[in-house]
Amino acid sequence: MSTPETTMTELHPRAGGARLDGPPALPRLLAGIRADGASTHAEHLELHGPLALGGGARRRQVREDAARLLDEVERSGLTGRGGASFPTATKMRAVAGARGRAIVVANGAEGEPASLKDRTLMETLPHLVLDGGLVAAEAVGADELIVCACESAGASVEAVELAIGERSRELSGSGSAPKVTLVSVPSHYVAGQETALLHYLGGGPAKPTFTPPLPFEQGLRRRPTLVNNAETLAHLALIARHGANWFRQLGTASQPGSTLVTLSGPVAHPGVYEIENGSSLTSLIEASGGATARVRAVLLGGYAGAWIGGELLQALALSQEHLAPHGATLGAGIILLLSEAACPVAETARVARWMADQSAHQCGPCIHGLDALAITVEQMASGSAEANAAQRADRLASLTARRGACAHPDGAVNLILSSLEVFAPEFADHARHGACEACARPPELPLPLRPVDAPGVR
């Protein structure tokens, strides 16, 4: 595996408070972070400078400002940080080109138990997310910005509320700036899915809907709606200030810039870090104080992601192009290390059951398929599975993936298939001898109903 062209690798722990010397060094997003609470609007402006948006009064001027902004975002190569890595400019252009006045939704409804980056961002640097939302609104011609925070993350809801209050005159919807509102959304796994979020904002349950029409054509109140992850918007706030060339000074050609990751597992200081795209996993582990146990495997992309065996860790670079050959993506930046002391079979069984429970219970194949898969993996873990259990799992996987209204079943299937492959020796051992000694150990992978030491939270 080759290393990325840009070799500069700096990392910044969440709790740090170091002042940024200036672009392009890391940290970028996390530069203004304080150990205690949210940074104020004054602190935010002192660090990053004012946000110069067009604010033109004439329609032609507004159109030109928006076009210039869209070009800059496109040149920056920014991709969505919510998990899908879709080019942000493409999404914005689709919304800008759709009929009707647009709405921007800042998605901070982080349903992944192993992800803390969006709530951390909103809790500590709410003005960065608000600025990004204003930039997006100008780019797509929106007159409304709705900021969504996870109701279980009380501190981030409070911080955003205070931040909007600090800028109430600017964000009231009078003049050229959009009207900004805050909504706290349920914290279950699929609530942050784009259509589920819009369903909830429109007065329905936080469950996915059947598409088309896609949100960019007809989203909230049938208006074209841009849904961007909170971190994506934070990057946008800095791209609007410093430009595309600045943004591209870090990262790889296809994934420029930096990314927030949530690192958990056996490391000295788990938590949220800002890394350069394409930097090595070993440098991240070093920055977190080093591994505290031998690592069996790393899970990338959370519980919809894929495992990579521990023997590959040394050479692993964290960017989509380097991870793709391993069938993995960085997803929403979730990096989970599993120690050699854990039983990966028992861990997989617990996660498979949790993912089945997190189904919105709307689509038959997801309801039945994920449940049947969870049962199969549970039987494999206890040693009570039939001899053809692996084939059964494969068959269930193909009956379940890509048959729901959203990608939840696809993600769960992805994780289970990856577990069966990477932990094949352990699964074979369980098939022969049943449950192992490590099965009884406390879970390492965090799940809300079985709390383990959650990383990076007080």
Add this chain to the structure above:
Amino acid sequence: MSHRVTVNPITCEAHGMCAELLPERITLDEWGYPLVDDRPLHGSEVEHAMRAARACPTFALLLQRERTPRAGRVRARSG
């Protein structure tokens, strides 16, 4: 013009009428939900597909019409 069948997985309740009426395209999984071959329908199948879509008690079976782009013309994409 070409036609395809698709299923709205949220409204589908596994009644199974579609597999009865359009067996050339639809089989049922072990829970009774349709497994759909969503390649374009042959001309002779469109009539059967329409009948199956009308028969679905929850209107979950959808017949989608697609315009086939005319040869020799490149459609400009906006944005």
